[in-house]
Amino acid sequence: MKKLFVVIIVFLILIGNIGYQKKFTLLDYFSGDYYAYSNDPISDNYVYLGNCYMNYGKINSTEEIIGESMTIYNFEPVAAIEKLNAKIVFSEYLDNGASVIYAFSDNISRSVMVNNKRVNIQIAYYDDYSIIGWPLILGSF
Helix, strand or coil: CHHHHHHHHHHHHHHCCCCCCCCCCHHCCCCEEEEEECCCCEEEEEEEECCEEHHHHHHHHCCCCCCCCCCCCCCCHHHHHCCEEEEEEEEEEECCEEEEEEEEEEECCCCCCCCCCCCEEEEECCCCCCEECCCCCCCCC
């Protein structure tokens, strides 16, 4: 009887975890100046940007985040791509001196189409710092 009870408990735990995917957050991978973006002002910390709300600082696990960005100093973009288990989709060079990488990772559920290609990571990097965002950098860079 005990064995049957244990088997049922294990089975229920496995069923409960089917389809569960931990919410992705850049805070799990990197540290730097962090910004979260939401469709709604979840707390007084959010600032309206015209198309979404931006929060400076940490988020709580109940917040519905539509994107994140982080400014990181002494950052190696290729190492970040590897750390996120992503593949580079394409890159571009901007007049302001930034190099921009667009990539895709199966670890991140939300994605967007850019130049008819599916991406969910954007990295703008300069000589001394980088900005990484998902699905895109929603603030300025």
